[in-house]
Amino acid sequence: MLSGATARVPMQTVSDSTVRRLSAYYRLLEEASATGLNVLSSADLADRAGLTSAQVRKDLSYFGSFGKRGRGYDIERLKVEIRRILGLDRLWRVALVGAGNLGSALFSYRGFEKQGFQIVAIFDRDRRLIGQVWRDIAIRPIEEFGEAAAAAGVEIAIIATPADSAQAVADVVVAGGVRGILNFSPRPLFVGDGVWVRNVDMAIELESLSFALARRRKRP
Amino acid sequence: MLSGATARVPMQTVSDSTVRRLSAYYRLLEEASATGLNVLSSADLADRAGLTSAQVRKDLSYFGSFGKRGRGYDIERLKVEIRRILGLDRLWRVALVGAGNLGSALFSYRGFEKQGFQIVAIFDRDRRLIGQVWRDIAIRPIEEFGEAAAAAGVEIAIIATPADSAQAVADVVVAGGVRGILNFSPRPLFVGDGVWVRNVDMAIELESLSFALARRRKRP
Numbered sequence: 001m002l003s004g005a006t007a008r009v010p011m012q013t014v015s016d017s018t019v020r021r022l023s024a025y026y027r028l029l030e031e032a033s034a035t036g037l038n039v040l041s042s043a044d045l046a047d048r049a050g051l052t053s054a055q056v057r058k059d060l061s062y063f064g065s066f067g068k069r070g071r072g073y074d075i076e077r078l079k080v081e082i083r084r085i086l087g088l089d090r091l092w093r094v095a096l097v098g099a100g101n102l103g104s105a106l107f108s109y110r111g112f113e114k115q116g117f118q119i120v121a122i123f124d125r126d127r128r129l130i131g132q133v134w135r136d137i138a139i140r141p142i143e144e145f146g147e148a149a150a151a152a153g154v155e156i157a158i159i160a161t162p163a164d165s166a167q168a169v170a171d172v173v174v175a176g177g178v179r180g181i182l183n184f185s186p187r188p189l190f191v192g193d194g195v196w197v198r199n200v201d202m203a204i205e206l207e208s209l210s211f212a213l214a215r216r217r218k219r220p
Numbered sequence: 221m222l223s224g225a226t227a228r229v230p231m232q233t234v235s236d237s238t239v240r241r242l243s244a245y246y247r248l249l250e251e252a253s254a255t256g257l258n259v260l261s262s263a264d265l266a267d268r269a270g271l272t273s274a275q276v277r278k279d280l281s282y283f284g285s286f287g288k289r290g291r292g293y294d295i296e297r298l299k300v301e302i303r304r305i306l307g308l309d310r311l312w313r314v315a316l317v318g319a320g321n322l323g324s325a326l327f328s329y330r331g332f333e334k335q336g337f338q339i340v341a342i343f344d345r346d347r348r349l350i351g352q353v354w355r356d357i358a359i360r361p362i363e364e365f366g367e368a369a370a371a372a373g374v375e376i377a378i379i380a381t382p383a384d385s386a387q388a389v390a391d392v393v394v395a396g397g398v399r400g401i402l403n404f405s406p407r408p409l410f411v412g413d414g415v416w417v418r419n420v421d422m423a424i425e426l427e428s429l430s431f432a433l434a435r436r437r438k439r440p
Contacts (some may be wrong), residue, residue, distance in 0.1 A: 053286070117426050
């Protein structure tokens with residue numbers, strides 16, 4: 001049976017990898033329900049995720065007790081719970097800073113909006129981009145970030161600028177009251193306490209491929 | 221002392237998260253050496269990575285014994301070892317399929333080449349893109365993938381196409397002999413045994429931000 005909404009452990013003890021796995025579970029549950037399933041055992045979910053079922057049960061147990069022993073998880077209810085845990089049960093207003101190729105690709109990326117992340121403001125410093133309108137959103141100069149982000153209720157910023165301006169942008173964004181930054185620039189950002197930064201390093205995934213391929217080649 | 225080049229455990233038992241952490245350790249070692257350090261203890265490395273030192277020692281112990289008890293790791297030697305473990309001690313020839321905004325952003329992304337992933341061929345199906353030349357590489361029709369990829373020695377493909385063509389592209393790519401796929405399309409790909417796929421889901425990182433922000437808001 002599904003438990004109440006209270007977390008069993010303080011946030012500090014929930015690791016990043018647990019949170020990542022919750023995101024992965026959510027996607028696997030969506031896939032399973034798209035194929036008509038209603039219930040999934042922890043062993044099934046573990047199989048799909050490539051994990052042990054002990055790991056799955058442990059991850060979910062941080063947040064309450066889901067599922068009945070021997071009956072598996074009710075997929076729709078578990079999806080609702082995971083959305084709530086991940087903060088996806090609401091809309092997040094997001095600012096995109098950097099409207100170059102990467103920014104444009106991220107703006108078109110459907111995965112964000114599907115999970116409740118809505119880009120509501122776009123900023124750049126390039127005069128050729130400022131004033132362009134992307135799906136009803138006019139690109140504004142980065143100097144207007146504070147005012148415009150507050151007006152649009154922005155809580156998260158995506159930084160998709162070149163590396164050499166990323167830190168200056170982060171300073172502007174934090175000064176504008178934003179407490180969550182998704183950083184696509186290949187440079188670590190320094191921010192004060194109470195601000196969360198996630199870095200997307202696209203080479204890391206390639207490295208897990210080269211790891212697998214390099215080892216395969218050594219085993220004829 | 222640094223051990224020899226043999227792995228202690230079969231690849232199957234090394235989890236994806238261990239491989240990811242190795243990639244993270246490598247970046248932290250690079251940062252440390254950029255600030256002039258030569259040696260790092262497992263406790264220091266763990267601090268920088270936000271992990272326990274037991275986890276760090278365990279991850280590295282899969283592959284041999286690095287560092288001397290009480291003296292820490294020799295940063296340059298550990299970097300060399302991790303590059304070797306991750307298969308980064310060589311060049312990987314990569315094909316980019318999809319030359320839209322995302323493909324263009326990935327092509328300009330410096331992080332790939334820095335780690336030895338070199339884009340040597342580009343494919344699309346859009347006649348307006350075919351024939352364009354990006355840094356000496358002519359964009360070719362996807363129909364020519366097999367021949368062109370073999371000629372260029374491609375081992376890894378990056379798929380940056382819309383979701384609805386991703387599976388067809390994956391089939392072409394695998395038929396062309398590629399055994400590693402980095403998938404940026406928001407759709408899981410089905411491939412046969414012996415082919416590795418990594419999916420980059422850019423929303424997952426945003427979800428770890430919303431997780432942190434949502435919980436912060438509940439704690440005044």
